[in-house]
Amino acid sequence: MILSPRRLLVAGLAATVLSFVTVACSGGEQPAPTAQPSGDCPAEPLSVVVSVDQWGSIVSQLAGECATVNTVVSGSSVDPHDFEPAPKDAALFEDAQLIVVNGGHYDEWATKLAAGSAPDAPVIDAVELSGGAAHAEESNPHVWYNPAAVTAVADAVTAEFAKLAPAAEDYFTERHAEFGDSLATYHQIVGSLKATAGGKTYAATESVFDEMAAAVGLVNRTPPGYQAAAAHESDPSPADLDAFLRLLGDRGVDVLIYNVQTEGSVPQQIRAAAEQAGVPVVEVTESMPPGADSFESWQVGQLSALAEALGVGG
Structure with missing residues (x-):
């Protein structure tokens, strides 16, 4: 599921790109x-x-x-x-x-x-x-x-x-x-994305967002070898990483889904390749960001960012 078992405490999730929601960042540790x-x-x-x-x-x-x-x-x-x-x-x-x-x-x-x-x-x-x-x-x-x-x-x-x-x-x-x-x-944006972005492509540093991507009709083009390594929490082979970097360098996807809670040089290298090639990067998190006031606001913020990155209405 993740490339490294360690997690970064999310200190700041990007504010949503649409005016109707903001996701803040602060939080606690204890149950x-x-x-x-x-x-x-x-x-x-x-x-x-x-x-x-x-x-x-x-x-x-x-x-x-x-x-x-x-x-x-x-x-x-x-x-x-x-x-x-x-x-x-x-x-x-x-x-x-x-x-x-x-x-x-x-x-x-x-x-x-x-x-x-x-x-x-x-x-x-x-x-x-x-x-x-x-x-x-x-x-x-x-x-x-x-x-x-x-x-x-x-x-x-x-x-x-x-x-x-x-x-x-x-x-x-x-x-x-x-x-x-x-x-x-939340449901309005999911429906809108499915209607306007269905068939667009993505790659992801992890599988965390794959269920939502499927729900809105995106096509996953993450290299299979990389996906398998990530699912087993291991580093990808040089060939699998190279396939991912070439995919981004060739602008072979419409967006990169990037889990900001993952620590390590590999996801950072992938993000840098996307940014260099001009592939939009959408930040997601696995758990609720500290300070998010509800499940709904967390999800809407990410979906709104995805809609903007794909250039469609949210």
Whole structure:
């Protein structure tokens, strides 16, 4: 998935190129409860644990004041693949009434903690909901970049909330509707890109954005050898790297998708080649940038930047 297991803390994600959204940058490291319950909840607030903040933001919005949502890996420079939970992290699972994980081979530590510490709690697995294999090493686990998966997870979470707290079913239904409304711009840009940029080409330093690229109809021309090396977190062979650099030098793609959370000389070399050849570079991140106020604003910012780079309406 990444070329190096180390991660850079994102200190500044580029501001969106369209006027309707801005993604800020600042954040925290420790798992912390969000959406603290108050007297507005018509039922006893639930205890929910989410493995990573890509889904934590969504679950918190759906929960409102009817749950305490603890996100384990949030605003961190730690790669969830390599994350080793501390006793305080494991303790979060013990009282969980609902657990939400990404699934696949992305956060297996969370699935193990759920089975060991909260065997009776329902577990929502985003990869499984999106139709992916739970432990397939070759599958792309970055399903939060799949609009259909986002909808499926939101629906599943709301359904479980209603089962666990029937007295708050109407409350959760309203929260779900509000979340759907907040995704209007997100879906509008996805639809616009699909209509105006479908068939355009891209290459990527990682597979993180591939699900979204497919959703908007982009064609992936990343050299296969490079893709395989990145998927196995290894350096590409000189021949595979050279193929990538020649692709960019020949302007063989319309845009380069660049994960700014990846450290290393290889992605930097690829970016430099794109810039030298005049291939637009679109910055994306794997996790929510510190300070991003919601999943929606994070995604809209990146999609807007993609639309500008491709010269289409967003």
